[in-house]
Amino acid sequence: xxxxxxxxxxxxxxxxxxxxxxxxxxxxxxxxxxxxxxxxxxxxxxxxxxxxxxxxxxxxxxxxxxxxxxxxxxxxxxxxxxxxxxxxxxxxxxxxxxxxxxxxxxxxxxxxxxxxxxxxxxxxxxxxxxxxxxxxxxxxxxxxxxxxxxxxxxxxxxxxxxxxxxxxxxxxxxxxxxxxxxxxxxxxxxxxxxxxxxxxxxxxxxxxxxxxxxxxxxxxxxxxxxxxxxxxxxxxxxxxxxxxxxxxxxxxxxxxxxxxxxxxxxxxxxxxxxxxxxxxxxxxxxxxxxxxxxxxxxxxxxxxxxxxxxxxxxxxxxxxxxxxxxxxxxxxxxxxxxxxxxxxxxxxxxxxxxxxxxxxxxxxxxxxxxxxxxxxxxxxxxxxxxxxxxxxxxxxxxxxxxxxxxxxxxxxxxxxxxxxxxxxxxxxxxxxxxxxxxxxxxxxxxxxxxxxxxxxxxxxxxxxxxxxxxxxxxxxxxxxxxxxxxxxxxxxxxxxxxxxxxxxxxxxxxxxxxxxxxxxxxxxxxxxxxxxxxxxxxxxxxxxxxxxxxxxxxxxxxxxxxxxxxxxxxxxxxxxxxxxxxxxxxxxxxxxxxxxxxxxxxxx
Numbered sequence: 001x002x003x004x005x006x007x008x009x010x011x012x013x014x015x016x017x018x019x020x021x022x023x024x025x026x027x028x029x030x031x032x033x034x035x036x037x038x039x040x041x042x043x044x045x046x047x048x049x050x051x052x053x054x055x056x057x058x059x060x061x062x063x064x065x066x067x068x069x070x071x072x073x074x075x076x077x078x079x080x081x082x083x084x085x086x087x088x089x090x091x092x093x094x095x096x097x098x099x100x101x102x103x104x105x106x107x108x109x110x111x112x113x114x115x116x117x118x119x120x121x122x123x124x125x126x127x128x129x130x131x132x133x134x135x136x137x138x139x140x141x142x143x144x145x146x147x148x149x150x151x152x153x154x155x156x157x158x159x160x161x162x163x164x165x166x167x168x169x170x171x172x173x174x175x176x177x178x179x180x181x182x183x184x185x186x187x188x189x190x191x192x193x194x195x196x197x198x199x200x201x202x203x204x205x206x207x208x209x210x211x212x213x214x215x216x217x218x219x220x221x222x223x224x225x226x227x228x229x230x231x232x233x234x235x236x237x238x239x240x241x242x243x244x245x246x247x248x249x250x251x252x253x254x255x256x257x258x259x260x261x262x263x264x265x266x267x268x269x270x271x272x273x274x275x276x277x278x279x280x281x282x283x284x285x286x287x288x289x290x291x292x293x294x295x296x297x298x299x300x301x302x303x304x305x306x307x308x309x310x311x312x313x314x315x316x317x318x319x320x321x322x323x324x325x326x327x328x329x330x331x332x333x334x335x336x337x338x339x340x341x342x343x344x345x346x347x348x349x350x351x352x353x354x355x356x357x358x359x360x361x362x363x364x365x366x367x368x369x370x371x372x373x374x375x376x377x378x379x380x381x382x383x384x385x386x387x388x389x390x391x392x393x394x395x396x397x398x399x400x401x402x403x404x405x406x407x408x409x410x411x412x413x414x415x416x417x418x419x420x421x422x423x424x425x426x427x428x429x430x431x432x433x434x435x436x437x438x439x440x441x442x443x444x445x446x447x448x449x450x451x452x453x454x455x456x457x458x459x460x461x462x463x464x465x466x467x468x469x470x471x472x473x474x475x476x477x478x479x480x481x482x483x484x485x486x487x488x489x490x491x492x493x494x495x496x497x498x499x500x501x502x503x504x505x506x507x508x509x510x511x512x513x514x515x516x517x518x519x520x521x522x523x524x525x526x527x528x529x530x531x532x533x534x535x536x537x538x539x540x541x542x543x544x545x546x547x548x549x550x551x552x553x554x555x556x557x558x559x560x561x562x563x564x565x566x567x568x569x570x571x572x573x574x575x576x577x578x579x580x581x582x583x584x585x586x587x588x589x590x591x592x593x594x595x596x597x598x599x600x601x602x603x604x
Contacts, residue, residue, distance in 0.1 A: 010157055012127075015048065020156070022152065039104055040105055042102070042103045043100065043153070054088060056111050058083055060135050060137055067246065069246055097118035097119060100119070101117075102150075104145050114135055115149040117130065117131055117153060120223065122222055123166075126166045126219070128170065129159055129169045130171070144181075154185065159289060160186075166288065170219070171286075172242060173285075174277060179283050184297055196271040196273045197269070210274075210284075239276075239277060239284055240284045241281050244280060245280045263389075269388050269392075333370070335395045342442075349437040349438050351441075353379060373448055374444035378440050392417060392418055394417065394421050398442070425439055
């Protein structure tokens with residue numbers, strides 16, 4: 001969907017400098033951090049970037065980006081990643097690309113964040129917008145500064161607004177929050193991102209999601225800077241090896257919060273789409289962007305069919321399920337029996353699959369199969385499994401077993417998730433060396449059960465849809481083959497009514513009565529021009545008669561107005577703000593162009 005006012009946006013070659021204030025609608029329950037500091041976002045073309053701006057960006061990158069980590073870092077391990085002004089200019093303002101600098105500025109003129117973007121042609125009608133560097137100063141993070149810098153880019157340039165061009169927006173970053181900011185502005189947010197398991201099954205059925213890694217190779221080889229051209233895309237993950245060995249501690253903490261919050265919303269397991277980040281690698285995210293004026297970049301919660309992560313009723317419980325759209329499993333798993341078996345047979349907690357057949361020889365049937373499947377899941381999801389399942393509720397029978405009064409330390413009622421239960425088990429079984437492996441096996445069994453339940457529900461939905469389609473087809477076929485009664489209106493042939501020739505006629509001319517003009521006051525001159533009244537009598541007003549001052553030949557001195565800084569609110573559409581843009585002067589010499597454009601604000 002494209003905006004009808006494409007002329008109000010600028011091409012990447014535009015030399016205009018513009019400032020934008022992006023504000024959320026007033027809400028007494030939510031404070032906008034941009035209002036207190038009077039934050040605005042400045043667009044500066046690459047040719048107009050000053051030495052002071054380059055030095056400030058290099059200082060912020062060296063102070064706040066990250067630290068070196070890994071064996072290849074050598075003596076620099078643990079030190080801050082630093083970049084000088086000359087190297088930053090060569091890397092972020094390369095020759096052969098149309099470069100842009102977006103800065104977050106306070107009302108006092110202090111720069112608190114910056115974003116470099118380079119644009120080049122990836123094909124004949126394909127534009128690539130690559131985010132080369134995105135930094136926000138400490139103390140101003142987690143307030144959607146990065147999201148709004150990217151949003152200011154869409155407010156100023158015609159990215160995604162040309163019907164004849166295909167716009168791709170890409171980034172290489174090791175921090176999940178940078179990926180979330182890109183998804184919020186150029187996609188539909190992190191909540192629209194499918195799980196890696198669903199993506200690998202059929203990624204074509206999802207929209208507003210990153211392109212597969214194989215499709216990113218051609219546009220990356222055409223990049224005007226070296227580190228993107230030489231990045232090696234990793235198989236089976238959406239990452240690329242850039243030889244940038246920095247510490248991933250902060251990135252792992254951010255990823256844990258993202259995965260935990262997503263799994264709290266949906267019942268089925270949700271896995272980070274981009275995969276595990278190896279040392280020296282960065283996440284690769286490329287989105288095809290088409291501007292949609294209806295999208296306001298607000299957070300969207302999952303629908304009610306799969307959102308509530310609540311306790312499922314037992315198999316013999318009457319009444320509907322507490323989770324809409326999800327029925328209990330036909331044969332519920334007794335997790336208390338598995339937990340008792342793992343406690344009584346400590347050797348069963350060994351996670352080595354080579355010893356699985358010998359360890360579980362006493363088990364038969366489905367129990368042995370589930371434990372073997374659980375250990376296979378642990379081998380594939382060793383790192384992410386506790387994070388994914390930490391937000392899920394523990395099975396009801398396991399919770400009831402540990403909440404009995406017979407235990408010395410029963411499980412508190414408020415501890416209902418796997419994360420809470422893990423803390424409780426570590427405190428209760430301090431002397432048990434297998435407590436971590438036992439919890440992993442139980443979580444893996446629950447992980448597989450949720451996936452099986454999801455597949456079962458999808459299969460039932462597809463069968464139900466197919467049956468309804470067949471039933472409707474049979475009803476239509478039966479209705480078409482039923483004999484019609486002779487008296488039915490459909491069986492009676494319609495009579496053809498002959499068309500009458502069209503007769504032309506003329507309206508006789510009636511002379512209008514002569515009218516005399518009303519006398520005007522002697523103090524006012526007679527009008528010299530025809531006065532047109534408003535056809536709507538409710539809103540009509542007496543015509544303004546010319547005065548001697550207006551008929552004078554003296555021309556008043558034109559009024560000059562200084563440029564103003566306008567606001568952009570997310571509660572109003574961008575189309576409503578175009579009238580002010582048309583009244584803005586075309587050229588303002590020796591000053592930045594100040595635009596009045598409105599749009600939504602999002603987070604990330």
